[in-house]
Amino acid sequence: TTSWMAIGQENAFTWIERDIGIAFGEWDMPTVDRKTFMSSRPGVFFGGDAAWGPENIIWAVAHGHQAAISIDAFCNGRDLDTRPGPGVNLASQKMGIHEWSYSNDYDPLSRVAVPHAELVASLKNLKMEVELGYDDQLAAKEAERCLNCDVQTVFTRSLCIECDACMDICPVDCINFTENDDEADLRRELRVPAMNKSQDLYVSDVLPTGRIMAKDEDVCLHCGLCAERCPTGAWDMQKFMYVEAQVTPAVLHHHNAYLV
């Protein structure tokens, strides 16, 4: 296997002969299969900016993983369309009754302004650095604004006694105990209508009173107040962890060991 690493300002494939079976399409980019990362010439793979134009480094690394899976399958004569899944995990962050492994304090702080050098001094000396950056205290304050999107609210239906306490305490009213309905109607009928349709609703199975729990994930602050208030532990705050698909289950298991 030969791999080329390309660093530059823009894609240019003048070095690839046009009669070797690699098709080029829009913007003179190679035609690459979105799933397998293989070009129209079997055994030649593309990823990163070279596949579909500029994306960020995170996507480039993910492409590398997926292309490696394809290359391994190709070299071993396996079907490239049969893809291993990623490793995912949910782990409770509960440390005590009202204590979590992450800072969950709900505080609607505004962005902390970056301190600037004194105006008169910086105008006198144009070489002076104007943005001074955060000191430790300001950095910690700014970090508190993190919404902890990796920490999920996980609902266990069998533990819920339908006391509605979590619904009362949620600062953004995103928890609902209500009659089930068609999705479009349910979205409208929630205490705060869930109008961002690209975000799935979190809906439980039917509870003993015939209601369901429906939660609009789009506005949840991950503050954990619902889990703190719940008398039965029906809500838990669990960290979602993800490991990109690996070539073999053994490699995935190795990575997963670090996630638990």
Ligand code: SF4
């Ligand atoms: S984590 Fe906070 S914002 Fe999210 S559902 Fe629970 S109480 Fe509401």
Ligand code: SF4
């Ligand atoms: S606080 Fe707990 S038991 Fe009460 S309704 Fe909410 S999830 Fe159910």
